[in-house]
Amino acid sequence: MMLHTKSTASLMLGVSLSALLSVSAFAQDEQNGTRSTFLGVINVTGGENPTAPLESSVAKTAATSKTSRTILETQSSVSVVPRAQIDAIGATNLASALRYSAGLITENYGGDPRFDSLYLRGFNLENDKFLDGLRLMRSTQFPTSAPSFELYGLERVEILRGPASILYGAGTPAGLVNSIQKRAQADGNFSEVGVGFDTNSSLSTFGDVNRVVNEDFAYRLTGKVSNERTDVHEIDNKRLYLGLSASYALGDATELEFMGSLHKDKPMTPTGVPDSFVGVYNDKDLRDFYFGDDSVDDSDRTMGTLSAGITHEFENNWKLNGTFRYTNHDWNYHSMYLDPATGSSVGRGIITQDESFSALAADVRLSGEVDTGDVTHNLVFGLDAQKLREKAYTGFSYSSAIDYLSPTYGGLSIAAPWYTANKNVDATQVGLYALDELALGNWRATLGLRQEWTDQSGANVTNFGGTTNFDRRDHQATGHAGLGYVWDSGVATYVSYSTSYLPQPGVDIENVALKPTHGKQWEAGVKYEPTAFDGLFSAALYDLRETDRNTTVFEDIGGSTISGIRQIGEAQVRGLELESAAEIADGWTVKSAYTYSTTEILAGLNSGNELANTPRHAASVWLSHTFASGTLEGLTLGAGVRHIGTRYSSDANTLKLDAVTLLDLGASYKWDNGLVGRLNISNVTDEAYISAIGLNSAYFGNGRNIQASLTYKW
Template identity: 35%
Template sequence: MAALLGGMAWCAQHGATAQPAAPAAEQGAQIRFSIPAGPLDQALTGFAAASGIQLLYDSSLTHGRQSPGASGALPPREALRRLLAGSGLEGQFTSPQAVMLRPVPQQGSAADGSVILPEVNVTAGLQQRAWQPVRGYVADVAATATKTDTPILETPQSISVVTRDQMDDQQVQNVGQALRYSAGLEGEYLGAYGSNDEAYSRGFAMDYYLDGMRVLHNAGPGAGTQIESFNLERIEVLRGPSSVLYGAGSPAGIINLVSRRPSDQAGGEVRLQAGSHDRLLGGFTSTGPLNADKTLLYRMTGVGWQGGTQVDGSRQQRLSISPALTWRPDDRTSWTIIGQYAYDPEGGLYSYIPASGTILPNPNGTLDLRRNYGDQNSYNNTRRQYGITSLFEHQFNDTWTVRQNFRYYHTRSVLDGYYPQFFAANQRNLLGVYTRRGMEYDGYTADTHAQARFRTGPVNHTVVGGFDYQGASGENTWYSDRTLYSCDVFTYNPCPPTGGPRYGNPVLRNTQSLNRYGLYLQDQIAWGGWRLLLGGRQDWADSTTRNLLNNATTKMDDSAFTGRVGLLYAFDVGLSPYVSYAESFNPQSGTDAGGSPFKPTTGRQYELGVKYQPPGWNMLLTAAVYDLRQQNVLTPDPNNTLFSVQTGEIRSRGVDLEAKASLNRNINLLASYSYLDNTVTRANDATQGKHPVLFSAHRASAWLDYGFLEGPAEGLRLGAGMRYLGPSWGDTANTLRVPSATLFDARISYDLGALGPSLQGLTAVVNATNLADKQYIRGCYTEGQCFVGLGRTIIGTLSYRW
């Protein structure tokens, strides 16, 4: 993409000589088009959807123009020619998968007989932006690593992008499922419980961001914010410390969720689903201009779903709506407002199951992994969340751009139920307790930065400098009836009623407020094929925690400087080796089970990697090795899984390999492998020298999606995938080993538009995950607290797009 844009910019300055089109475009196979006459911009949207070819043009060129349409089996070049007939525009293939539109030139002849074209004005509107839709599985540009629209091939740190097309093909139901086929990511460690987004990479929990600003997500199972995956355009994953640009954070990196934004091209989708466990879903998204000059754009996205889960007596339900409005008075100014609201009246069952009778032998028999061993009559898991996001950008000139982003978010949740803990000595009676946790938080984030692009001699600079703020305040309350209840689970199903919980005074109740400020500066330096990334940041953080049970107040006040450096060389053949170093700093928000605030953590990572994108191929191959360390790391509390503890220092070393490809409009490919060796290198107990729980040393995945473009199977697509989850440790002493699991996924879809023009836009899909219905334990905290993996799930989808 960088070479393409660079060539376009050269043409804009010097004029261009017409050359023969790329052979792949000239000899492309025929595609069935059914594009009616009408507005040209709508016709071009239909062409791009049918052909998979990216169209680059300034939207002002098509404004007010009409198209005669195109129908029948045609080569893409001929179909585009027909669509543009009479418009005064023509298309130039800049690659087999990209076309630039321009006015039909007044031609002159050069001395050598070639055709000289007039100067082409390439505007910023032609650049691929990191929030825009991507056709297929391969994104060329990402902003999470640099806060600029930088080619992934030129970014000296490991980054992955999950596109909307990939999420739709795999019909993911939450963000954790969307990460299944990315290298080294664990987004489903809670197994079948899908109401909490918490992902791990390189041995640590990752931070969640929405449109470049942090969201409170990991306040506890069912308690933090969960962003609806249907509202997203893409997911960008940055591995490794990212404090220089984002401030306080985990050394694992960040998951940046990118919202669907308004478009100046009218379009949308209506989706209906039905599937396993009586799941029903209805969703829609609609976008387009609100006025003739397209200065005001809208998008409205909504989804509602309900159904049971694989566990008896457990249900999930959600209603989500996200309106968005963009004001774009000119091509240099954009202001987008996005609203978010979600209500989960039922969040599913958060519970665990003992290792005895599942992955360990039990003399009394085997436990049923689909059974609810809690009290079905007392369980309550509800959540309500809402917020508003403002994204403003203004480009003063070719050098200076300023951006100002802000978000307010509110989350309120209750998690109430009976939780089995462990077996009694007879290995028949399962003991458990009732607990109730309530949480209510308000969060504020703001980020203001300026970007300057300039040259110093032969060296190009992209400098970003800014100030950001993160604040949160809220209250956390936890109850327990302090009684161990017993049930002979091999005799009773369900267990006899206990009479419900008998809560007294709370065992924990506190309020907490935190403020984080940061100043940062970054320079991306380009000289020939060299890319040097330098960055530094100063952070300040304070928090106040008040224990409402004893009126004790704990305050924290910290500051730190973090740095980052990366060096990359971009060869013309599409190969980019790199080396990088990055640091993290994180004054922890939250408390341990005793109500004490966590200490700050620090981290550092060395990474060596290579990226490869073969010229002319829509493919990206990446490989990275790393050494990552964090001090005062948070790990799950083995005695109370709603909280975490700090055990000192953990070292992670490993390898991440990933491949993504979208070829010939009908082949999509994903493959990944990761190796992780993480060890507690410093602790004041027996965990020193041990491996933390939950993390697999080996993980691998592969996915292939193939579509038939012609013949009797035209419109049919088939997909299949495999995921290998290696064994992990289930206790801090490393005596309980959780077995590995190999899972298979599949999909079949049919484009009903292949049957006739009247069905254009309709698609029917069936997806199946864990096709063989493998019964497995996903991970354990202790011998008494293991999480059941998600069993076979089948979902049928009927969607209509326009």
């Protein structure tokens, strides 16, 4: 018997043990005789293990769907960015890894070491990021950005587009991003160590070691020490990442897995630049200017996870998978924010944040196959639950201004906080779900239903607006239905309908607890998996709506005009997404994407406007060539172009961001002795462009950066 081929990669360090184990499943790849680990996929028929290392840039399976079907036969829009593609484009964080994916607008705030900013199908995915199928978060309150996870610790990144509440509970109707950690491998020992640097003065050292102790036990250690800098060198992140993954086969039918992950880092907060300065002063000078102050800016963040999972295969080929995870996140920071400028003098304030978050999560599934006549049913019955607790203090204080033309640092005057908030929240979420994947000849269908219950208590107490009561109970049924047909030629077509919901904190104008927002989507698509070469092509048309959106209104109640919330808002997003990943003959590889979308706020505040940060057109293509023989054998050359069309900076549609086209280059060389050298240049022409606009600040996209690394593998 072979040990789980795909165990989890994690991180562990003396100061803090973190562990992360993924959501489970037990997939077997009978073609190569390997066994996968817990990741929510059960018997991927005829496909590669969706948690395993993949040499190719083309993935045919995805763990995110939690089912037995390949991407080709799945009646949803799903795409995967494998490690090979991540390395080829020189990605350093989650947002940059998704630059070449359809439907996504990434890096909206430029270089931000704290979070990965992602917009998908018109919606902000701040709290819709998952790690091995379990939500990665730092607050129960939407929207609050999930902390960034070290990209070096990931095997692949997956995107599931459209409402996904059937599998993952509460969330936006746009979909989610699921990161898959590196996992212990049972098919052999391997190691690598390396160093990296870039023209922003970033430095890193990293290593990855996998060992097979015997046929039943394997483990993997992964680690990285780095200081990642942005265009503003003071805005950096000193990070230590360590992890451990171990898998142990208790017998022919049972496997136990443990995972740990630790992030110990100091991510600084970008201030942006005064929006009134844009177009007045040189863009590149503004982009590189430090509007903060070292005497104030400080950050100390620790995130750890500890997981355990078990998979058992019964004699009747039914399987039971269980994953249990504890997450702890503590973050204390001080940072500066910008107030309006007067002349060249920029007003500033200080944010003080002290937050802690902990979560217990579990996902348990029973899966198996049943035949009814000529119809085969792959069934999944699941229970997932989370127990969440958070506590946070926030303070805002006025401080000294800075003169852009004659800056001085230090010696700041700091006033007492003019705003304070203390938040305490306890929340529980429990969901029951069932999926039936039907197959009749070449026909495929999916039916899914979920019932979820949430119970939340707590409040946010401020000195400015009183108390916001978070006490509430919600329950919601969501579902998914799909119908598809798979031709023998490798073409598959489908149509699907899915729903979602998202609880809202606070009360309406009548002091009644807000109900959740609701999402629904129709999607039709076609996919093609050629037989002549390794590739996957997809096209998806969708019509997505969110109802019950919060809208601020002014009404006459009791003889007085008061303001409050009515849930009368509605928004619609329609679009076309084209995506391809292929390894063509003679060493050519291509990854391309095109997105066309139209958005409209149908009712409520800003009715008639477009949704923020959603361009009508976006496109990208990455093309590379590997020389397999001759004097250039071992050399790979690549180039990419990314275009982001014009889009509004907010739902108010008062400011429009210019379109931008960016060029990227990459090269790598593999020596026979195990050395691998890599060079990447992002934004080759050093375009200076605004990627987002906040209250008083504008944010530039990342400028040109040249990265180099040298890795030794054995």
